[in-house]
Amino acid sequence: MTDHTPLALTRRTMLAATALSLAAPRAFAQAAADVRIGLIVPLSGLYARPGAVMRMGAEMGVDHINSAGGVKALGGAKLKLVVIDCGDTTEKAKNAAQRMVAQETDLVAASGAYLSSFTLAVTEVTERAQLPVLTLSYSDLITDRGFKYVFQTSATAGSQARQALPLLMKLAETASGKRPKTVAIIGDNTASSVASVKPMREGLLKELGLELVMDETFTPPLSDATPLVQKVRASRPDMLFFLPTVISDGKLILEKMNEFGLGQGRIPTISFGIAIAEPDILQTISPDLLQGVITCVGSWATKGHEDLVKELKTRFNEPWMTQNAISTYGDMWLIKEALEKAGKADKLAVAEALRTMDGGPSKYYPGGILKFDEKGRRVDAEMTVVQWQKGIPVTVFPQKLAVAEPFWPKR
């Protein structure tokens, strides 16, 4: 506070006064009223756990912003988080969103809602209520509807599908000095696995000059992984795409691979999405089995986030920081930036600020800049490659964000 120049102080005071008189007449008497931000995430039901982690990230973000002096453009106004449980169904998410916009009319922005179906339902409501929402959900549809009040901070699913393979190729080349030539796929027949594999089979592999040497689809639950893993051993691919949905299937396959001496990254084993890197998985699969397993995710704690990871561990007892925590943490800072730019605690102004923002390199989301295109997608959003190393999934690629060296067999 003391290092501000008198000029800055005057301007700040003036801006705050304007903002208050415009946006919050009832708070006239106070110096700086709290600015309320919605967090609409699943806190009950099937997705309660990721929702809880998002809340941790948001709380840390709000605390850090507030202890750093709040929103300067609003006279140091503090952020206040309004947490809303969006439940475990699309209908509950819609109801919660309607409740949010009807009951919490002074929100300036919100973040949510984990699952893309929930985000779709929530933003149908917030769009009509003109409340800007930041989301880490991937679905392309979220920003394909011509909406003006939703901002996607992660690379969309479509973009991730295009990015992932070249990214992995680059990783392999950097780590081993060789370009992979052969791949194998083991996936179950659930919708998400099938959808992830489909573009690969239909030309993506060929484009990258990769030969598909083994392609096995199984129906969960698997009773014995031996035949699958035997085929892997026989074909010895340079990369194995590994897409189980049921944790027990993943465990069976990893156990068998270790038994056959293919585990521990000896055959680079690559999954997609966050499931294989959530702390919960350690309840079922031991860290030894997971050693070396790679996954591609929209965001992760990267270089420069070490203090956040430490704080998350001490404060919430979370062993590492997943996308859910870091992205939501970043959302709070992004909303704060938008408030600074808007100069008033008003949702329309914040939305406009987000639309026109050009905030330079992104600090809490991987790659790209703090700028949204006309659809509301973050410009040049990238993704991260995470590898299990000594019981913790750590970011290993892209290099500028990596906290550890990837290990990839050099042969």
Next chain:
Amino acid sequence: MRSLVPILIAALIYACLTLVVSNSYYQLMLTLVLVWASFGLAWNIQSGYTGLVSFGHAAFFGLGAYTTALGQIYFDLTPWLLIPIAAVIGGVSGLLIGFPTFRLRGHYFALAMLAYPLAMLYVFEWLGFQELTLPIKRDAPLAYMQFSDPRLYTLVALAMLLAIVLITRAVERSRFGMALLAIKQNEAAAEAAGIDALAWKLRSIVLSGAIAGAVGAFYAVVLLVVTPPSVFGMLVSAQALTVAMFGGVGTVWGPLIGAVILIPVGEILNAELGARIPGIQGVIYGLAIIVVILVAPEGVFWTLRDRLRRGARTAAAMTPELSAPAAPLAPADTRPAGQPRKPPSGEILLSVKGLSKSFGGLKAVQDVSFDVHRGMILGIIGPNGAGKTTLFNLLNGFLPPSSGEVVFDGRNMVGCRPHVLCKAGVGRTFQIMRPFPRMSVRDNVRVGAYVQAANEQEAHHLAADAVNRVGLSPVADKMAAELTTKELRLMEIARALAGKPRLLLLDETLAGLGHGEADEVTAIVQRLARDGMTVAIIEHTMQSMVRLVDRFLVLDHGAVLADGEPEQVTRDPRVIEAYLGKKWVAHAQA
């Protein structure tokens, strides 16, 4: 029409409430209450009235929702048009699903129904429709049912619900509803009363599917996002069951009460507790439902109604029922009591030739032949397990015989279904009584009248006449659950009579009756015969029968042991042996 008043008043109050509420969240709740009430009613039409519980109504609901979503995305159609289309799709899928699935009964039906939405869920995921959103129409919102004023959604839903309520009531009051209720209470008895069970069940699932489809289509408009789990998921089917079972199954009020209470309570719990103690809302909601089901196992509506009725029974007895028929209520018996019975006229009404039925190795009925003459009373007797009831089941079509002929009025009826035989003029009652306990005596009897009645009025008339003939007119407006055993027996006879049978099959009609009661019933059967009815009656006690019947057919181990005049048969040593054992033969002859 008088009974429509409460529903219209309720709708009016709801509409006023809708106009007053300006909070968009409360307004959404008002809409969703109506949506789930409508869905509960759709479920009720099939499962509530037929008693065949469906765990799979999400199938119709989901198809409706996807009709709206896909129709708007790919064909740019408006929901105003897509909702009726969804109803057609729901109805057709009801037919396609019902036809194979109605071969199953009870739990098996419920479980089979469960499979349809689950299968559809995966099909729609596989088709790539994991997430659909209804495109926002900024230039023509009204044409696409995208109201900026949320009150309009509630009003549209209210209109829809009102229409569904009217349909349900029309069903409830017509032979459609009667047939379904009869099937619910006892499908066999219903078939015997002339109801084509499969045809009515199919009609009910088609109607139910059509309504559920329309409701699902509207739900998509409200929610704007359609995903397979949100419309085909287990919770969707369960929602229909929960609101209907909570409020009361088999009545139009049940799903309405259920939705009005459960949807807001669930949502209030979500809102108040969700962010504080995540998950506790589900626990409280579940416990509340358990408690209510324990206290009111048949649903809130029936429990409340029973309580009110019990309080005001005497008052209710005084009030004439709306359905009181125009037919004059003649005194129970005007005929002189001692008139001699006329002998069998000689014309053969039913001729059974060489009838046999085996269940695996067990020959339940072996080579049974006999004739029944018009106007006579035939007593079929025999010890327990002699094959009497099996013989009846062969006669009225419940079982196909292994061999032999059943010639009724000159036509071989082997292979005909019970309702066909009933229409041809074979009526029957059951050893184990099958009353429809929640219906009045008159309505119980009316179920049996539809087989001959061309319209509701005639059915009422036939029912009143049948009630009168068995002397139940004084208790015609009582609920069947309140009757004595004797009255129930008589009511069953009346139900069979209402279908104007020419041959009446009575299965152990005297069982469980006291001496005086048995005599009363016997007198009534005699009077029927005197009026020209042909009767075949099963009994295992000989005593009461001797005075009643014109002829005895004695069965033992599935075969005819004796056939003749009562006097002659009761002296037959073989009959005595079959009944009492060898040592009594000498005794009896002495």
